Amino acid sequence: MSKRSTTTMAALALVCAVTVLAAPGAAYAAPPPAPSPTTTPAAALKSKDLKTKDLEAVRARIDKLYHDAAVATDEYNAAEEKADKQSDAIVELAQKIAAGQRRLDHLKSSAGAVAREQYRTGGIPRETQFLLSGNPQQFLDNAGRMYQGQQATKNLMSQLADAQDELARYADDASAKWKELDEGAKDKAAAKKRIEKQIQEAQTLESRLEKKERERLRKLEEQAEQQAQTAWLSSGVLKEIDGRATPAGKKAVQFATAQLGKPYVWGAEGPKSYDCSGLTSQAWAAAGHGIPRTSQEQWKQLERVDIKDMRPGDLIIYHGDASHVGMYIGDGAIIHAPRPGRTVTVAGAGSMAILGVVRPDA
Incomplete structure:
Protein backbone atom coordinates (compact mmCIF):
# COMPACT_ATOMS: atom_id res chain seq x y z
CA MET A 1 0.00 0.00 0.00
CA GLU A 206 -2.77 -10.12 -34.25
CA SER A 207 -1.48 -13.35 -32.73
CA ARG A 208 -3.69 -15.40 -35.06
CA LEU A 209 -1.69 -14.12 -38.01
CA GLU A 210 1.37 -16.00 -39.16
CA LYS A 211 4.74 -14.33 -38.74
CA LYS A 212 4.96 -13.17 -42.35
CA GLU A 213 1.45 -11.72 -42.16
CA ARG A 214 2.33 -9.84 -38.98
CA GLU A 215 5.34 -8.39 -40.80
CA ARG A 216 3.07 -7.35 -43.70
CA LEU A 217 0.68 -5.85 -41.18
CA ARG A 218 3.44 -3.75 -39.66
CA LYS A 219 4.51 -2.56 -43.10
CA LEU A 220 0.94 -1.57 -43.88
CA GLU A 221 0.87 0.47 -40.66
CA GLU A 222 4.13 2.17 -41.59
CA GLN A 223 2.92 2.86 -45.12
CA ALA A 224 -0.28 4.44 -43.82
CA GLU A 225 1.72 6.67 -41.47
CA GLN A 226 4.18 7.63 -44.23
CA GLN A 227 1.38 8.48 -46.63
CA ALA A 228 -0.31 10.68 -44.05
CA GLN A 229 2.99 12.39 -43.20
CA THR A 230 3.81 12.93 -46.88
CA ALA A 231 0.40 14.48 -47.51
CA TRP A 232 0.87 16.75 -44.50
CA LEU A 233 4.31 17.89 -45.62
CA SER A 234 3.11 18.33 -49.20
CA SER A 235 0.70 20.98 -47.99
CA GLY A 236 3.71 23.22 -47.39
CA VAL A 237 2.92 23.58 -43.71
CA LEU A 238 6.50 22.93 -42.62
CA LYS A 239 7.70 26.02 -44.50
CA GLU A 240 5.49 28.14 -42.26
CA ILE A 241 6.65 26.56 -39.00
CA ASP A 242 9.76 28.31 -37.75
CA GLY A 243 9.08 28.72 -34.04
CA ARG A 244 12.01 28.32 -31.64
CA ALA A 245 11.73 26.42 -28.40
CA THR A 246 11.65 28.30 -25.13
CA PRO A 247 14.09 27.24 -22.37
CA ALA A 248 11.25 25.27 -20.76
CA GLY A 249 10.31 23.77 -24.12
CA LYS A 250 13.90 22.60 -24.62
CA LYS A 251 13.85 20.91 -21.21
CA ALA A 252 10.56 19.18 -22.04
CA VAL A 253 11.94 17.93 -25.36
CA GLN A 254 15.15 16.75 -23.68
CA PHE A 255 13.14 14.79 -21.13
CA ALA A 256 10.93 13.21 -23.79
CA THR A 257 13.96 12.33 -25.91
CA ALA A 258 15.57 10.57 -22.96
CA GLN A 259 12.55 8.24 -22.78
CA LEU A 260 12.96 6.90 -26.33
CA GLY A 261 12.73 3.11 -26.44
CA LYS A 262 10.77 2.76 -23.21
CA PRO A 263 7.59 0.67 -23.53
CA TYR A 264 4.05 1.97 -23.77
CA VAL A 265 1.97 0.85 -20.80
CA TRP A 266 -1.53 2.23 -20.37
CA GLY A 267 -1.92 4.39 -17.27
CA ALA A 268 1.87 4.69 -16.83
CA GLU A 269 3.68 7.97 -16.26
CA GLY A 270 7.25 6.78 -15.82
CA PRO A 271 9.95 6.34 -15.12
CA LYS A 272 10.15 2.92 -16.79
CA SER A 273 7.10 3.13 -19.07
CA TYR A 274 4.55 5.65 -20.33
CA ASP A 275 1.26 6.12 -22.06
CA CYS A 276 0.89 9.05 -24.45
CA SER A 277 -0.25 11.71 -21.99
CA GLY A 278 1.87 10.26 -19.20
CA LEU A 279 4.92 11.07 -21.33
CA THR A 280 3.87 14.62 -22.20
CA SER A 281 2.71 15.52 -18.69
CA GLN A 282 5.91 14.23 -17.11
CA ALA A 283 8.08 15.95 -19.70
CA TRP A 284 6.51 19.28 -18.90
CA ALA A 285 6.60 18.60 -15.16
CA ALA A 286 10.36 18.09 -15.56
CA ALA A 287 10.45 21.48 -17.31
CA GLY A 288 8.74 23.11 -14.34
CA HIS A 289 5.22 23.35 -15.77
CA GLY A 290 2.47 21.15 -14.37
CA ILE A 291 -0.15 20.30 -16.99
CA PRO A 292 -3.28 18.10 -16.99
CA ARG A 293 -2.68 14.35 -16.94
CA THR A 294 -4.84 13.34 -19.91
CA SER A 295 -4.73 14.29 -23.58
CA GLN A 296 -8.38 15.35 -23.49
CA GLU A 297 -7.79 17.72 -20.57
CA GLN A 298 -4.59 19.00 -22.16
CA TRP A 299 -6.70 19.89 -25.19
CA LYS A 300 -9.40 21.52 -23.06
CA GLN A 301 -7.24 23.46 -20.63
CA LEU A 302 -4.02 24.48 -22.38
CA GLU A 303 -3.78 27.46 -24.70
CA ARG A 304 -4.33 26.57 -28.34
CA VAL A 305 -2.02 27.88 -31.05
CA ASP A 306 -2.17 27.82 -34.81
CA ILE A 307 -0.13 25.04 -36.35
CA LYS A 308 2.01 27.53 -38.31
CA ASP A 309 3.06 29.05 -34.98
CA MET A 310 4.04 25.68 -33.51
CA ARG A 311 7.41 25.40 -31.77
CA PRO A 312 9.33 22.49 -30.18
CA GLY A 313 7.76 21.47 -26.89
CA ASP A 314 4.21 22.20 -28.03
CA LEU A 315 1.77 19.31 -27.87
CA ILE A 316 -0.10 18.05 -30.90
CA ILE A 317 -3.50 16.56 -30.05
CA TYR A 318 -4.79 13.86 -32.40
CA HIS A 319 -8.15 12.49 -33.50
CA GLY A 320 -11.54 14.11 -33.15
CA ASP A 321 -11.92 12.89 -29.57
CA ALA A 322 -8.46 14.13 -28.45
CA SER A 323 -7.51 10.56 -27.55
CA HIS A 324 -3.80 10.84 -28.40
CA VAL A 325 -1.02 13.36 -27.90
CA GLY A 326 2.58 13.76 -29.01
CA MET A 327 5.27 16.39 -28.42
CA TYR A 328 6.51 18.39 -31.38
CA ILE A 329 10.32 18.35 -31.56
CA GLY A 330 10.85 20.29 -34.79
CA ASP A 331 11.47 19.38 -38.44
CA GLY A 332 7.95 17.98 -38.79
CA ALA A 333 8.43 15.28 -36.14
CA ILE A 334 7.01 14.32 -32.77
CA ILE A 335 8.00 12.07 -29.89
CA HIS A 336 5.12 9.99 -28.59
CA ALA A 337 4.15 6.77 -26.86
CA PRO A 338 2.03 5.11 -29.59
CA ARG A 339 0.12 2.15 -28.15
CA PRO A 340 0.50 -1.23 -26.40
CA GLY A 341 3.23 -3.32 -27.97
CA ARG A 342 5.18 -0.24 -29.05
CA THR A 343 7.84 1.93 -27.46
CA VAL A 344 8.34 5.69 -27.11
CA THR A 345 9.45 6.73 -30.58
CA VAL A 346 9.87 9.52 -33.11
CA ALA A 347 7.16 9.80 -35.75
CA GLY A 348 5.94 12.25 -38.36
CA ALA A 349 3.80 14.99 -36.87
CA GLY A 350 1.28 14.51 -39.65
CA SER A 351 1.16 10.73 -39.49
CA MET A 352 -2.17 10.87 -37.66
CA ALA A 353 -5.21 13.11 -37.98
CA ILE A 354 -4.34 16.36 -36.18
CA LEU A 355 -7.01 17.94 -34.01
CA GLY A 356 -4.92 20.91 -32.94
CA VAL A 357 -1.89 22.21 -31.08
CA VAL A 358 -1.63 23.38 -27.45
CA ARG A 359 1.13 25.22 -25.62
CA PRO A 360 1.98 24.32 -22.01
CA ASP A 361 4.18 27.38 -21.41
CA ALA A 362 2.08 30.01 -23.13
Missing part, protein backbone atom coordinates in the same frame (compact mmCIF):
# COMPACT_ATOMS: atom_id res chain seq x y z
CA SER A 2 1.34 3.46 -0.94
CA LYS A 3 2.01 6.27 1.53
CA ARG A 4 -0.92 8.20 0.01
CA SER A 5 -3.25 5.23 0.55
CA THR A 6 -2.09 4.78 4.15
CA THR A 7 -2.60 8.47 4.93
CA THR A 8 -6.02 8.48 3.28
CA MET A 9 -7.17 5.37 5.15
CA ALA A 10 -6.06 6.88 8.47
CA ALA A 11 -7.92 10.05 7.62
CA LEU A 12 -11.05 8.10 6.73
CA ALA A 13 -10.93 6.25 10.04
CA LEU A 14 -10.86 9.58 11.86
CA VAL A 15 -13.69 10.91 9.69
CA CYS A 16 -15.90 7.92 10.49
CA ALA A 17 -15.24 8.21 14.22
CA VAL A 18 -15.92 11.93 14.41
CA THR A 19 -19.06 11.65 12.27
CA VAL A 20 -20.59 9.61 15.08
CA LEU A 21 -19.29 11.93 17.82
CA ALA A 22 -20.45 15.11 16.13
CA ALA A 23 -23.82 13.87 14.93
CA PRO A 24 -26.69 15.83 15.89
CA GLY A 25 -12.15 22.74 -31.65
CA ALA A 26 -11.97 22.01 -35.38
CA ALA A 27 -9.38 19.62 -36.86
CA TYR A 28 -6.43 20.85 -38.93
CA ALA A 29 -5.99 17.70 -41.00
CA ALA A 30 -8.55 15.40 -42.51
CA PRO A 31 -11.02 13.89 -40.04
CA PRO A 32 -10.34 10.38 -38.68
CA PRO A 33 -11.37 7.54 -40.99
CA ALA A 34 -14.85 6.14 -40.63
CA PRO A 35 -15.15 3.31 -38.06
CA SER A 36 -14.02 0.00 -39.45
CA PRO A 37 -16.11 -3.17 -39.27
CA THR A 38 -16.40 -4.51 -35.73
CA THR A 39 -15.58 -8.02 -36.84
CA THR A 40 -12.95 -9.53 -39.10
CA PRO A 41 -14.02 -12.35 -41.41
CA ALA A 42 -12.91 -15.64 -39.92
CA ALA A 43 -12.01 -16.88 -43.40
CA ALA A 44 -9.52 -14.06 -43.78
CA LEU A 45 -7.67 -15.01 -40.62
CA LYS A 46 -7.59 -18.69 -41.54
CA SER A 47 -6.08 -18.01 -44.94
CA LYS A 48 -2.39 -18.79 -45.21
CA ASP A 49 -1.91 -15.99 -47.71
CA LEU A 50 -4.13 -13.08 -46.82
CA LYS A 51 -5.14 -10.69 -49.55
CA THR A 52 -4.07 -7.13 -48.97
CA LYS A 53 -7.65 -5.93 -48.57
CA ASP A 54 -8.26 -8.59 -45.90
CA LEU A 55 -5.08 -7.62 -44.07
CA GLU A 56 -6.17 -3.98 -44.30
CA ALA A 57 -9.44 -4.99 -42.63
CA VAL A 58 -7.45 -6.65 -39.85
CA ARG A 59 -5.30 -3.53 -39.47
CA ALA A 60 -8.36 -1.29 -39.35
CA ARG A 61 -9.93 -3.46 -36.68
CA ILE A 62 -6.76 -3.51 -34.58
CA ASP A 63 -6.39 0.27 -34.93
CA LYS A 64 -9.95 0.78 -33.74
CA LEU A 65 -9.46 -1.49 -30.75
CA TYR A 66 -6.31 0.36 -29.69
CA HIS A 67 -8.03 3.69 -30.30
CA ASP A 68 -10.94 2.65 -28.06
CA ALA A 69 -8.44 1.44 -25.47
CA ALA A 70 -6.76 4.86 -25.61
CA VAL A 71 -10.09 6.59 -24.98
CA ALA A 72 -10.74 4.31 -21.99
CA THR A 73 -7.18 4.98 -20.78
CA ASP A 74 -7.91 8.69 -20.75
CA GLU A 75 -11.01 7.98 -18.66
CA TYR A 76 -8.96 5.85 -16.29
CA ASN A 77 -6.24 8.50 -15.94
CA ALA A 78 -8.83 11.23 -15.37
CA ALA A 79 -10.52 9.17 -12.66
CA GLU A 80 -7.14 8.52 -11.03
CA GLU A 81 -6.20 12.21 -11.08
CA LYS A 82 -9.57 13.11 -9.57
CA ALA A 83 -9.14 10.43 -6.90
CA ASP A 84 -5.76 11.90 -5.93
CA LYS A 85 -7.34 15.31 -5.42
CA GLN A 86 -10.22 13.82 -3.43
CA SER A 87 -7.77 11.90 -1.25
CA ASP A 88 -5.88 15.12 -0.54
CA ALA A 89 -9.17 16.84 0.33
CA ILE A 90 -10.13 14.02 2.71
CA VAL A 91 -6.77 14.23 4.48
CA GLU A 92 -7.18 18.01 4.83
CA LEU A 93 -10.71 17.58 6.20
CA ALA A 94 -9.49 14.93 8.63
CA GLN A 95 -6.88 17.37 9.94
CA LYS A 96 -9.57 20.02 10.39
CA ILE A 97 -11.77 17.49 12.17
CA ALA A 98 -8.95 16.54 14.54
CA ALA A 99 -8.30 20.22 15.35
CA GLY A 100 -12.03 20.85 15.73
CA GLN A 101 -12.40 17.87 18.05
CA ARG A 102 -9.58 19.18 20.28
CA ARG A 103 -11.25 22.59 20.42
CA LEU A 104 -14.61 21.00 21.21
CA ASP A 105 -13.07 18.92 24.00
CA HIS A 106 -11.49 22.05 25.48
CA LEU A 107 -14.79 23.94 25.35
CA LYS A 108 -16.65 21.02 26.92
CA SER A 109 -14.06 20.94 29.68
CA SER A 110 -14.56 24.66 30.32
CA ALA A 111 -18.33 24.26 30.31
CA GLY A 112 -17.97 21.38 32.75
CA ALA A 113 -15.92 23.56 35.10
CA VAL A 114 -18.68 26.17 35.06
CA ALA A 115 -21.30 23.52 35.83
CA ARG A 116 -19.25 22.11 38.70
CA GLU A 117 -18.81 25.59 40.17
CA GLN A 118 -22.55 26.13 40.09
CA TYR A 119 -23.12 22.76 41.78
CA ARG A 120 -20.71 23.64 44.59
CA THR A 121 -22.51 26.95 45.22
CA GLY A 122 -25.96 25.40 45.18
CA GLY A 123 -26.69 26.61 41.70
CA ILE A 124 -26.02 30.27 42.58
CA PRO A 125 -22.90 31.73 41.02
CA ARG A 126 -20.39 33.28 43.42
CA GLU A 127 -20.93 36.72 41.89
CA THR A 128 -24.67 36.51 42.60
CA GLN A 129 -23.92 35.55 46.18
CA PHE A 130 -21.90 38.72 46.50
CA LEU A 131 -24.83 40.76 45.19
CA LEU A 132 -27.18 39.19 47.68
CA SER A 133 -24.83 39.76 50.63
CA GLY A 134 -26.43 43.09 51.57
CA ASN A 135 -23.15 44.99 51.37
CA PRO A 136 -23.65 47.99 49.00
CA GLN A 137 -19.94 48.46 48.37
CA GLN A 138 -19.53 44.81 47.59
CA PHE A 139 -22.49 45.10 45.21
CA LEU A 140 -20.82 47.94 43.31
CA ASP A 141 -17.46 46.20 43.21
CA ASN A 142 -18.84 42.96 41.86
CA ALA A 143 -21.62 44.15 39.54
CA GLY A 144 -19.20 44.50 36.64
CA ARG A 145 -17.54 41.21 37.52
CA MET A 146 -20.91 39.47 37.46
CA TYR A 147 -21.74 40.92 34.05
CA GLN A 148 -18.40 39.80 32.69
CA GLY A 149 -18.98 36.32 34.06
CA GLN A 150 -22.40 36.13 32.42
CA GLN A 151 -21.00 37.25 29.09
CA ALA A 152 -18.14 34.77 29.36
CA THR A 153 -20.55 31.91 30.04
CA LYS A 154 -22.79 32.98 27.17
CA ASN A 155 -19.79 33.23 24.86
CA LEU A 156 -18.59 29.81 25.96
CA MET A 157 -21.95 28.22 25.13
CA SER A 158 -22.00 29.97 21.75
CA GLN A 159 -18.50 28.75 20.92
CA LEU A 160 -19.45 25.24 21.99
CA ALA A 161 -22.46 25.23 19.64
CA ASP A 162 -20.38 26.69 16.77
CA ALA A 163 -17.67 24.09 17.29
CA GLN A 164 -20.21 21.27 17.19
CA ASP A 165 -21.78 22.66 13.99
CA GLU A 166 -18.38 23.11 12.36
CA LEU A 167 -17.34 19.57 13.27
CA ALA A 168 -20.57 18.21 11.82
CA ARG A 169 -19.99 20.14 8.55
CA TYR A 170 -16.46 18.80 8.23
CA ALA A 171 -17.71 15.27 8.85
CA ASP A 172 -20.47 15.68 6.22
CA ASP A 173 -17.97 17.08 3.70
CA ALA A 174 -15.60 14.21 4.34
CA SER A 175 -18.40 11.68 3.95
CA ALA A 176 -19.36 13.27 0.62
CA LYS A 177 -15.74 13.17 -0.56
CA TRP A 178 -15.51 9.54 0.46
CA LYS A 179 -18.65 8.78 -1.57
CA GLU A 180 -17.14 10.54 -4.60
CA LEU A 181 -13.92 8.60 -4.10
CA ASP A 182 -15.85 5.35 -4.03
CA GLU A 183 -17.74 6.27 -7.22
CA GLY A 184 -14.46 7.23 -8.87
CA ALA A 185 -12.99 3.85 -7.96
CA LYS A 186 -15.91 2.19 -9.75
CA ASP A 187 -15.32 4.37 -12.82
CA LYS A 188 -11.64 3.41 -12.79
CA ALA A 189 -12.49 -0.27 -12.49
CA ALA A 190 -14.93 -0.06 -15.40
CA ALA A 191 -12.39 1.79 -17.58
CA LYS A 192 -9.68 -0.72 -16.65
CA LYS A 193 -11.95 -3.58 -17.68
CA ARG A 194 -12.64 -1.96 -21.06
CA ILE A 195 -8.97 -1.23 -21.67
CA GLU A 196 -7.87 -4.77 -20.91
CA LYS A 197 -10.65 -6.27 -23.00
CA GLN A 198 -9.83 -4.14 -26.06
CA ILE A 199 -6.09 -4.67 -25.81
CA GLN A 200 -6.58 -8.41 -25.33
CA GLU A 201 -8.85 -8.60 -28.37
CA ALA A 202 -6.34 -6.69 -30.50
CA GLN A 203 -3.44 -8.84 -29.36
CA THR A 204 -5.42 -12.03 -29.92
CA LEU A 205 -6.38 -10.89 -33.40
